[in-house]
Amino acid sequence: MWPGLLPGGPIASILGLRWAPAGVKGRPAETWHSRLAIRAMSLLDEVKRRVDITQLVSEYVDLNTSSRTPKALCPFHSENTPSFVVYPERGSWYCFGGCATGGDAVSFVMKQENLSFSDALFSLARKYGIEASRDSGRVLRAKTTVRLRRTRLRQTTSRHC
Numbered sequence: 001m002w003p004g005l006l007p008g009g010p011i012a013s014i015l016g017l018r019w020a021p022a023g024v025k026g027r028p029a030e031t032w033h034s035r036l037a038i039r040a041m042s043l044l045d046e047v048k049r050r051v052d053i054t055q056l057v058s059e060y061v062d063l064n065t066s067s068r069t070p071k072a073l074c075p076f077h078s079e080n081t082p083s084f085v086v087y088p089e090r091g092s093w094y095c096f097g098g099c100a101t102g103g104d105a106v107s108f109v110m111k112q113e114n115l116s117f118s119d120a121l122f123s124l125a126r127k128y129g130i131e132a133s134r135d136s137g138r139v140l141r142a143k144t145t146v147r148l149r150r151t152r153l154r155q156t157t158s159r160h161c
Contacts, residue, residue: 043132044106047121050128051105054088060112074099075112 054070057063063070063086074084074095083097094102101111110120125132 043125043130044121046130047106047124047128048091048104050130051091051124052088053091053093053105053108054086056105056124057086057093057108076101 054063054065057070057072058065061072061075061084063072064082070086070088071082072084072086073079073082074097076095077098079097081097084093084095086093092102092104093108103111105124106117106120109115109124110117113120113123115123122132124130
């Protein structure tokens with residue numbers, strides 16, 4: 001477990017979480033990462049459930065919805081033939097062209113508007129009328145911070161090895 005997630009660590013203090021040992025008021029002990037995951041995932045699941053990816057993508061590109069899988073020119077690179085495909089039943093998208101990337105509604109907004117994960121998630125939550133608490137934002141920012149620190153640590157260690 002990362003030291004920042006331990007009781008008294010920087011992320012724990014940012015979140016304002018207190019550690020409850022087993023047996024206190026009949027509650028079992030919880031790990032910090034399980035609390036983070038539960039709060040963040042409930043908001044993410046709600047956003048994914050409510051967002052119609054076809055409608056969302058069609059706000060940015062001209063989708064050809066004549067087939068079961070709508071297609072368009074990819075908004076992330078220039079091309080002449082439609083290679084950007086939306087899968088409404090899965091709530092995902094994929095570009096078979098030059099960028100060869102895919103994802104869900106949150107990753108599309110992240111890439112299209114150049115936002116972080118938490119900013120894109122809260123932007124979609126606001127847009128679709130989903131109430132996102134302040135605690136959820138702190139949890140997502142903390143998770144993003146931990147992820148960025150891990151990535152930077154891996155990059156620096158790989159350079160020095």
